[in-house]
Amino acid sequence: MHMKTGVEQSVYAIILLNMLPEKAVLPGEAISQQLGVSATYFQKLLRKLVSADLIASVPGIKGGFKLKKRIEEIRVYDVYLAIEGQQTLYSSSGILCDMLELREEDRCCFLSDLMEEAENAWKSVLKQKTVADLAGEMQAERFAGKLKSLQAWVQKTMVV
Amino acid sequence: MHMKTGVEQSVYAIILLNMLPEKAVLPGEAISQQLGVSATYFQKLLRKLVSADLIASVPGIKGGFKLKKRIEEIRVYDVYLAIEGQQTLYSSSGILCDMLELREEDRCCFLSDLMEEAENAWKSVLKQKTVADLAGEMQAERFAGKLKSLQAWVQKTMVV
DNA sequence: GTACTTTTACTCGGATACCGTCTGTCCGAGTAATTATGG
DNA sequence: CCATAATTACTCGGACAGACGGTATCCGAGTAAAAGTAC
Numbered sequence: 271m272h273m274k275t276g277v278e279q280s281v282y283a284i285i286l287l288n289m290l291p292e293k294a295v296l297p298g299e300a301i302s303q304q305l306g307v308s309a310t311y312f313q314k315l316l317r318k319l320v321s322a323d324l325i326a327s328v329p330g331i332k333g334g335f336k337l338k339k340r341i342e343e344i345r346v347y348d349v350y351l352a353i354e355g356q357q358t359l360y361s362s363s364g365i366l367c368d369m370l371e372l373r374e375e376d377r378c379c380f381l382s383d384l385m386e387e388a389e390n391a392w393k394s395v396l397k398q399k400t401v402a403d404l405a406g407e408m409q410a411e412r413f414a415g416k417l418k419s420l421q422a423w424v425q426k427t428m429v430v
Numbered sequence: 431m432h433m434k435t436g437v438e439q440s441v442y443a444i445i446l447l448n449m450l451p452e453k454a455v456l457p458g459e460a461i462s463q464q465l466g467v468s469a470t471y472f473q474k475l476l477r478k479l480v481s482a483d484l485i486a487s488v489p490g491i492k493g494g495f496k497l498k499k500r501i502e503e504i505r506v507y508d509v510y511l512a513i514e515g516q517q518t519l520y521s522s523s524g525i526l527c528d529m530l531e532l533r534e535e536d537r538c539c540f541l542s543d544l545m546e547e548a549e550n551a552w553k554s555v556l557k558q559k560t561v562a563d564l565a566g567e568m569q570a571e572r573f574a575g576k577l578k579s580l581q582a583w584v585q586k587t588m589v590v
Numbered sequence: 591g592t593a594c595t596t597t598t599a600c601t602c603g604g605a606t607a608c609c610g611t612c613t614g615t616c617c618g619a620g621t622a623a624t625t626a627t628g629g
Numbered sequence: 630c631c632a633t634a635a636t637t638a639c640t641c642g643g644a645c646a647g648a649c650g651g652t653a654t655c656c657g658a659g660t661a662a663a664a665g666t667a668c
Contacts, residue, residue: 297599297600297601298600298601299600314603316601317601317602317603320601320602327600327601328600328601329600329602330599330601331597331598331600333599333600333601334600334601335601429600
């Protein structure tokens with residue numbers, strides 16, 4: 271039971287894309303290189319973010335990716351959902367029902383109810399925080415220099 | 431990202447063991463048979479519950495398992511911890527630190543903090559509910575007959 | 591110079607392989623009650 | 630009848646095989662800008 275690595279990668283990719291000026295895009299390979307992750311695999315994740323309508327893609331030469339929403343409108347939960355899908359953390363295998371030999375209409379699972387409640391508590395934390403909140407925490411004084419380097423890299427690497 | 435099936439199995443095994451009279455035990459194979467799960471694999475899970483001090487084992491002929499704690503004192507979280515271990519749901523791969531080229535002492539991850547907060551919210555729900563609470567929900571009128579059958583099976587199957 | 595073709599560098603989606611973890615099986619060792627054996 | 634040995638049915642822990650999902654790679658197809666070509 272472990273979260274996929276793609277969620278972390280996606281969050282920071284979105285923060286990178288947020289440094290782009292209007293109409294500019296970043297190629298997928300450049301992003302993955304900056305993040306230090308597998309290029310071909312990360313492009314699959316980028317496509318998931320496109321499907322989830324968080325980022326937009328531009329095909330062709332001078333193509334790449336850019337934000338579709340403002341990061342203030344992208345909750346961490348949205349990124350999680352885009353990468354992990356909407357399956358629940360827990361799914362009952364129906365042991366209780368089998369033991370009690372319940373009919374179809376009587377099927378129930380007290381454990382499922384509890385797990386659902388727990389999962390909702392978990393999700394609600396992820397829904398309260400936006401990627402903008404995280405980006406804001408990076409504005410601390412001690413990161414200023416490195417942030418500037420990153421922005422310079424974006425300016426240098428972006429196209430159009 | 432999915433919870434192991436062993437958690438559900440363990441919870442209902444504990445509820446079964448709770449039907450035992452003092453000093454009686456249930457063999458591992460009988461339990462797994464009642465739950466309808468793989469016998470050899472489930473015995474591994476039972477040993478995890480023993481290690482976690484939730485149940486006690488009696489070796490030798492006429493051996494088996496019985497509760498070590500009262501189910502009022504066993505939180506669903508304890509069962510989860512016994513089966514899944516204490517690893518966190520999320521662990522940072524340090525992408526942010528790598529991008530900002532932070533020194534060892536400056537390492538941080540805002541995402542980790544958020545994920546930890548979310549995980550704590552999730553855990554707290556599982557800590558609030560005991561196995562006794564779940565067993566109590568099974569006392570509903572419509573289950574009375576089947577519960578009695580289960581108890582009869584326990585009486586028939588237990589040893590000592 | 592303009593219209594057309596070719597090249598280039600991207601995204602897109604599927605097929606496929608790798609690898610770690612969860613699930614499941616098997617075996618030898620330890621344990622304790624029962625049964626068998628010998629005096 | 631009593632003490633000892635063998636049998637039996639469990640737990641214990643490790644080794645190992647299989648299934649599955651996350652990770653990673655590769656390829657052909659589509660797309661659009663740029664470069665090249667013909668008139």
